[in-house]
Amino acid sequence: MNHLSKDDFESTVYHVTQSQDGAVIEIEDFNLWYGPSQALYNVGMNIEKGLVTALIGPSGCGKSTLLRSLNRMNDLIENLSITGGMRLEGLPIYGPKVDVIGLRKRMGMVFQKPNPFPKSIFENVIYPLRVDGVRDREVLAEACERALKGSALWEEVKDRLDDNALGLSGGQQQRLCIARAIVSDPEVLLMDEPCSALDPIATSKIEELIDELKGHYTIVIVTHNMQQAARVSQNTAFMYLGRLIEYGDTEEIFTSPKLSRTQDYVTGRFG
Amino acid sequence: MNPGDMMEAVAVKPATRVTETRRSYESSLSARGEPFLWGFGGALAFGVLLVVGFLVLVTWNGITTFWPKPIHVVTLISGDLVAGEPTRSEPFKVGPERMASLSEAAKAKIANDGGFAHRVLLRTGNFDLYNDDFRWVEDYKIEKTEKPVGMFFIERQEWGAFVGGIKALSKDGATIAGEELSLDLLHKEHQAARRRFDAIHDIEKGAIGDVNYEMNQERLKIRKAVLKYGDNAPEVRVVEAEVEREASALRGRFDALAAKAQEIKGEDAKVQVVLNDINGTEKTMPLSLIVRFYPANELSGLDKIGIYLSRWGEFLVDDPREANTEGGVLPAIFGTFAMTLLMVLVVAPFGVVTALYLREYAKQGKLVSVVRISVNNLAGVPSIVYGVFGLGFFAYIVGGGIDALFYPERLPNPTFGTGGLLWAALTLALLTVPVVIVATEEALAAVPKSMREGSLACGASKWQTIRNIVLPRAMPGIMTGLILAMARGAGEVAPLMLVGVVKLAPELPIDGFWPFVHLERSFMHLGFHIFDVGFQSRNSEAGKPMVFVTTLLLIALIAVMNATAVVIRNRLKRKFMVGHF
Incomplete structure (x- = not known):
């Protein structure tokens, strides 16, 4: 059962009809190749505004690739080719005249490993504003405080904003990265396994934070941890071998999946 | 079975034979690698011994030279x-x-x-x-x-x-001799005599030299006017009259100075020693x-220390005399320092920018590989070839062009069209640029991908990412490259002999006349000084102690410059590299 040939797949099973109402991101028949090898096959899904959408699936299933395609981080890879389309609030992400930098400003991103810059905590948080050319010290300070409060880090670092960010603990660093991702008020927050490098306490803090952030932001989170997906997300997409297998309400995916493959994965029978 | 397993099997003997013979739980000597360790340690010890021996030889000979015997x-x-x-x-x-x-x-x-x-x-x-x-x-x-x-x-x-x-x-x-001629009296008279000597020297080399320089500048004004307006043009006459006025004032100053020098000389000639x-x-x-x-x-011991220190003082702050085998090396220290500094100023931006383009912007293909190989091979070109290139390209072509454009009045005497501080620094920059490029490329490659991604995901452009994140993070590595380049450049002599180093430079490259820094001037260099004193002077035996002292000084100078760079690098490292990465 674990070894499926690619032809075994039928089209994606959706729990609800995919409508464009309330969708921030629409993905349509998206295919992606790294050189000659295809990594994503005909992915189509709508990501709903203000909710947390989890991408789950075994390693190498393409969930990170899909996430990184959303803000075109994959552009850094040479020999990449795509077909199909994605839209952010109607704007074609892969359109010919898209300003990639402007696009990335609308989507904050948090990575697997905390990656604060070798700068002070303050400079880290306001980095997106800095590169935007904001100079006003008051505006920056205000934005910094708001973002740090938003990422639940303010109380811990408010007295040492000028310290080097590399001196923070791993969990604090990750929350700092979240603050950095939300400081310029993006529409979407992309999280690529944000807790995989953290201990359980730091993980639960981040999860609480994700819960608080939903509503303000649309969050797309890639995770390996099924419990985490169940805890934090409202919608879940299960991916396997580059295909979107099943997509729907988190509770339904975990309790009554329509495909046995999904059932096997969420119950830990394979993956 | 992978190769590693094979090795193990050999070391503990094939498994089939274990049943026949008593199995040995002691690994063989070669398996434990001890002989290699001895070899590595021995090689290191030998290297250290050579370096320490060399340093001890130079240091001992250098510091004992000035001790009175x-x-x-x-x-x-x-x-x-x-x-x-x-x-x-x-x-x-x-x-x-x-x-x-x-x-x-x-x-x-x-x-x-x-x-x-x-x-x-x-x-x-x-x-x-x-x-x-x-x-x-x-x-x-x-x-x-x-x-x-x-x-x-x-x-x-x-x-x-x-x-x-x-x-x-x-x-x-009057003649003082015998008992009356005490050491104290001699010292007193000697000090007065040296003051007179310095005064004469100051007037002749300093003040009169300045007057001569200005006089020459005035003469050049006429030449310039002639070149600009043609012979016998009325404008030339105006300039000539002006220059004549200036020149007569200068001549007046010259005569006054010369008279003063003559007066001191006359006085000085009255004190003779037999x-x-x-x-x-x-x-x-x-x-x-x-x-x-x-x-x-x-x-006494104290006298000896006094003489020792006074000789060191003379060595460090005076001009050379006696075909460089005596006196000081201040012009050479200054020349070495200025040339190295100028070289770093040129090579740092040039090398870093080249490496940035190669690593960050250029499409990594065949062409870039060829460029990279060529850069690496540049480091293997004999340095004298750089000297020839520097002389031919920088001095004769570029310098000649500058002379023709900006200093036509001085021709046929070259200004920039001959070896000088600037051309020497540029030549050495060319010589050391591969080191900087290679080091910078490696430093850039070592910047974690996560940092670049973090910055790009924040909406920074590629250039903003490079400037704000990549370059600061790569700075310690770049500094390491610069340190290596500096050490190589400061110790290089062969190319310099072609592009501007001289045995005895009449003037320092920095003085009180506009534009104050004269990069076209030839200069002295400690490395060349060693060669000159040791192998080109009248009496190489007399120059030998000087060779050691100068070598010691050159090594010390490079060590100090390197130490400064290392301190800066470590400060950068602390700033950018802490944390768990």
């Missing part, structure tokens, strides 16, 4: 007297011809020592009297060796050292031409 007076069996500082001694094999001319007692002694005799090299000085500075004295010729009082070691402005006594001092016609060497030959000279004198056999 006693003067030995040797009475030979033939009755001749030789006086001098013992410099070194060695055993030598006595040739048959020389053996034949020896007395029976000497022959017997040499035969007893296996055909060897001992000889000592005395620094006898008095080159003006005997045409040599040094003399070997064989032990079988010596009747006795003494260290008598009253023997002075006298360092002179010209002709090198004088070894002998001070017989008399004549001042304003020296006599061990054989009684007398030598009369102005007291002011003596740089330093001391009674070599009557010095």
